[in-house]
Every structure is written in structure tokens, then in C-alpha cells.
Amino acid sequence: xxxxxxxxxxxxxxxxxxxxxxxxxxxxxxxxxxxxxxxxxxxxxxxxxxxxxxxxxxxxxxxxxxxxxxxxxxxxxxxxxxxxxxxxxxxxxxxxxxxxxxx
Amino acid sequence: xxxxxxxxxxxxxxxxxxxxxxxxxxxxxxxxxxxxxxxxxxxxxxxxxxxxxxxxxxxxxxxxxxxxxxxxxxxxxxxxxxxxxxxxxxxxxxxxxxxxxxxxxxxxxxxxxxxxxxxxxxxxxxxxxxxxxxxxxxxxxxxxxxxxxxxxxxxxxxxxxxxxxxxxxxxxxxxxxxxxxxxxxxxxxxxxxxxxxxxxxxxxxxxxxxxxxxxxxxxxxxxxxxxxxxxxxxxxxxxxxxxxxxxxxxxxxxxxxxxxxxxxxxxxxxxxxxxxxxxxxxxxxxxxxxxxxxxxxxxxxxxxxxxxxxxxxxxxxxxxxxxxxxxxxxxx
Ligand code: SF4
Ligand code: SF4
Numbered sequence: 392x393x394x395x396x397x398x399x400x401x402x403x404x405x406x407x408x409x410x411x412x413x414x415x416x417x418x419x420x421x422x423x424x425x426x427x428x429x430x431x432x433x434x435x436x437x438x439x440x441x442x443x444x445x446x447x448x449x450x451x452x453x454x455x456x457x458x459x460x461x462x463x464x465x466x467x468x469x470x471x472x473x474x475x476x477x478x479x480x481x482x483x484x485x486x487x488x489x490x491x492x493x494x
Numbered sequence: 495x496x497x498x499x500x501x502x503x504x505x506x507x508x509x510x511x512x513x514x515x516x517x518x519x520x521x522x523x524x525x526x527x528x529x530x531x532x533x534x535x536x537x538x539x540x541x542x543x544x545x546x547x548x549x550x551x552x553x554x555x556x557x558x559x560x561x562x563x564x565x566x567x568x569x570x571x572x573x574x575x576x577x578x579x580x581x582x583x584x585x586x587x588x589x590x591x592x593x594x595x596x597x598x599x600x601x602x603x604x605x606x607x608x609x610x611x612x613x614x615x616x617x618x619x620x621x622x623x624x625x626x627x628x629x630x631x632x633x634x635x636x637x638x639x640x641x642x643x644x645x646x647x648x649x650x651x652x653x654x655x656x657x658x659x660x661x662x663x664x665x666x667x668x669x670x671x672x673x674x675x676x677x678x679x680x681x682x683x684x685x686x687x688x689x690x691x692x693x694x695x696x697x698x699x700x701x702x703x704x705x706x707x708x709x710x711x712x713x714x715x716x717x718x719x720x721x722x723x724x725x726x727x728x729x730x731x732x733x734x735x736x737x738x739x740x741x742x743x744x745x746x747x748x749x750x751x752x753x754x755x756x757x758x759x760x761x762x763x764x765x766x767x768x769x770x771x772x773x774x775x776x777x778x779x780x781x782x783x784x785x786x787x788x789x790x791x792x793x794x795x796x797x798x799x800x801x802x803x804x805x806x807x808x809x810x811x812x813x814x815x816x817x818x819x820x821x822x823x824x825x826x
Contacts, residue, residue, distance in 0.1 A: 402548050402549070402576055404503075404546050404548055406499055406500055407500060408500045409497060409500070426497050427732070430499060430503065430732070432503070432548065432549075434668075434713060435669060435713060435715060437503070437732045437741075439732060
């Protein structure tokens with residue numbers, strides 16, 4: 392399986408305060424998908440990723456998809472199939488935007 | 495609106511108010527402040543780096559007048575910043591372009607306001623400045639530095655948009671930044687002569703947005719909240735309205751912090767104050783982030799996206815952040 396990395400031209404930063412809040416909301420069983428926990432600047436445009444997207448993004452430093460899902464399963468309490476599907480959809484979206492590099 | 499990021503994304507930094515030019519629109523000519531020595535600028539850079547601010551952009555005054563410019567840039571790059579600058583290009587020789595590359599500049603923006611040299615030179619009050627700016631752009635390209643062209647839109651050039659974009663593309667720029675005319679400093683003194691009417695702004699932005707949608711080989715950037723009335727911001731827009739004080743802050747030559755270069759209200763000084771403390775607790779920033787509609791904005795259907803337009807222009811002309819943007823073309 393191929394390893395996946397973030398496109399190195401993309402400038403990004405974790406929004407620690409937003410992430411902590413989203414994690415707390417998730418623990419309480421609330422909606423954690425609102426505020427961006429990772430901000431990216433791509434060709435002068437800003438984008439934000441929600442909690443799951445942000446956690447995936449941070450792990451993309453040369454990881455294969457299976458290991459990625461394993462790691463996320465430690466934080467996100469959802470069944471494996473749903474998680475795998477969400478991760479796959481998200482990676483397809485990132486790839487389509489040109490934000491990934493495959494090794 | 496989404497939440498404000500935990501610290502600024504961009505710091506616009508006036509390292510010096512000195513300039514070799516005397517442009518007719520310049521916000522900073524009347525500004526005077528002692529300049530910090532190299533070590534104190536570095537001290538502030540290190541404090542700012544603690545809060546993971548990703549971008550520093552040197553504005554003007556003319557950054558190339560600082561003899562320590564490349565030393566500072568190398569230091570800032572080492573701290574993890576993505577450094578860029580705006581320059582009039584007059585002093586940007588082949589040798590300086592090589593130093594720009596070596597010191598780590600990610601992008602350099604050259605100001606060119608017309609494709610007609612005599613118009614640019616007259617606006618910038620300096621003969622030969624168009625030619626030098628074009629040469630500077632070529633030197634940067636040769637060194638492999640990413641290039642942006644900045645044009646201040648006003649009476650002299652608002653009808654030559656396509657030519658401006660073509661010129662920037664021919665010079666190999668990745669982006670052309672169309673800066674809206676600001677009524678600050680000399681821009682305020684000369685506004686009757688140089689600023690456009692609200693109707694002319696509308697016409698200009700309609701053409702610029704149409705051009706942007708079809709431009710594939712160059713980015714056309716226009717950071718003007720008033721365009722929310724004719725063009726819905728992308729869904730992922732992080733904040734609405736003016737971005738000053740929400741995504742960016744401005745540092746002056748003496749370390750003073752203002753919400754933006756065009757709003758001369760000092761909220762602290764980074765030699766003594768903590769960036770995060772100012773970002774989280776400044777009353778001025780709080781007011782800019784939570785504007786209240788006033789006058790015609792009260793009944794305007796665009797308020798949610800526009801938030802009264804450019805706060806700097808409103809403040810410069812009325813002294814009130816909440817006043818409607820004087821460039822607004824929406825009828826009362
Ligand atoms: S606009 Fe720039 S180049 Fe012109 S006088 Fe002001 S700082 Fe100098
Ligand atoms: S009236 Fe106010 S909210 Fe409406 S477009 Fe004009 S400045 Fe923006």
C-alpha cells in the first residue's frame with residue numbers, strides 16, 4: 392500500500408483551542424464538526440478542516456491508509472467500516488484538490 | 495461567522511517608514527516613528543513565532559531601505575515564518591534579488607500601477623520607476639523568487655484592468671493583487687482626485703470578478719469586503735468582512751501594534767506586550783470583530799456577508815468603525 396503525505400507547498404497550522412473544544416464537544420456526544428481545527432493556506436486561499444479532517448491531515452506524513460484508520464480509531468468512537476469510508480472519501484477529496492503526495 | 499484563529503495568520507510589518515518614493519496615494523508618508531534596531535526586531539519576531547503565526551509581510555515604507563533586511567529575513571525564515579514583502583522595486587538589483595532568494599523570501603510583491611510608464615512614474619512621483627519595477631520583476635524571476643504584482647486601483651488605472659493583468663502575466667507573476675484605494679495618509683489628502691465613486695467601484699469589481707473567474711494562469715486577488723454585495727464569498731471563507739484584527743495585525747517600525755496599516759489606532763507594543771494577550775483582550779479588536787450595523791447597513795440584506803465593508807475606510811472618513819464603507823454602492 393502506498394504512503395500518503397501532505398503536499399509540502401501547503402502552509403497549515405493546528406488551531407489548538409478549537410481542537411480542544413471540538414474534542415470536548417465530541418466527548419459530551421455533541422457535534423464536533425463545526426469550527427476548523429486545522430487552517431490551511433493554499434495558493435493564497437484559506438481553508439479549514441473540521442476535527443476528523445484535521446486529525447487525518449496531521450497524520451499524513453508518510454502513512455498508509457490502513458495505519459491511518461487504525462490510529463484514528465483510537466480517538467473516534469465509530470465503527471471501523473464507517474471510519475474507513477469517511478477516511479477514504481476525505482482522502483479522495485484532498486487528492487482531487489492536489490493537496491496530497493503519494494509515495 | 496467561524497471563530498477567530500488563536501493568533502494572527504499574517505503579520506504585516508512596517509520595518510521602516512522611510513521611503514525613496516513619495517507616491518500620491520501612500521498611507522505611510524505622514525507616519526513617523528523611530529525604527530527598532532536589528533536585535534529588537536529579532537526579539538519581537540521570536541515572541542511572535544511562539545504563537546505560530548505562519549506569515550510575515552513587510553510593507554512600507556520601503557523595506558529595501560533597511561540594511562538588515564536580508565539578515566532579518568533569514569532569521570525570520572529560521573523561526574518558521576513564510577516571509578514576503580511589498581516593494582516599489584527601485585532598489586531591487588540583480589544582486590538584491592539573489593539575496594532575496596538566499597535569505598528565504600517566499601514571495602516578493604512589486605508595485606506597478608499602470609502599463610503606461612509615464613502614468614506609473616507620475617503616480618509614484620519618480621521618473622524611471624516603471625522601468626525599474628519591471629526590471630526588478632525580471633531579476634526576481636531569474637533568481638526563482640515567486641512574484642506578485644500589486645496595483646493600487648484608483649482614477650489613473652481603473653479602466654486598464656485587462657492590461658494590468660496582461661502585464662503581470664507577461665512578467666511571470668503568480669498573482670496580481672488589486673489593492674483598493676485607501677483614504678489614509680496621502681490617500682486621504684488626495685482622495686477627491688484619485689478615489690473612484692461607489693458606482694465606479696461597482697463597475698470595476700464586476701469586471702475584475704468576471705476576469706478572475708476565467709483566469710487560469712494567474713491569480714487575481716482583491717481583498718475588499720465590499721465585493722460581498724456582488725459576489726458571495728466561498729463557503730469556506732474563514733471570516734466575513736474586513737480581515738484586519740481577525741486574521742491579521744500590523745506592526746509599526748517602533749513595535750507598536752495596530753489592527754491594520756490603515757487604522758492608526760495603537761493597541762500595544764510588542765517590546766513590552768504579549769501578542770496573544772493583545773489578540774485576545776484588546777477592546778479595539780473586539781469592536782472590529784463585533785461591528786454593529788449603522789445607518790444604511792441597518793436594513794441592508796448584505797450585512798451578514800459584508801459587515802459594513804472596509805473598516806479602515808469607514809474609520810478614516812467618519813471616525814467610527816461601524817459606519818458604512820464610503821465605497822459602498824448600495825442605495826440608502
Ligand atoms: S506607497 Fe510605497 S513606494 Fe510609495 S511612498 Fe508609500 S511606501 Fe513608498
Ligand atoms: S449598506 Fe452596509 S452592509 Fe450593505 S453593502 Fe453597504 S456597507 Fe455593506
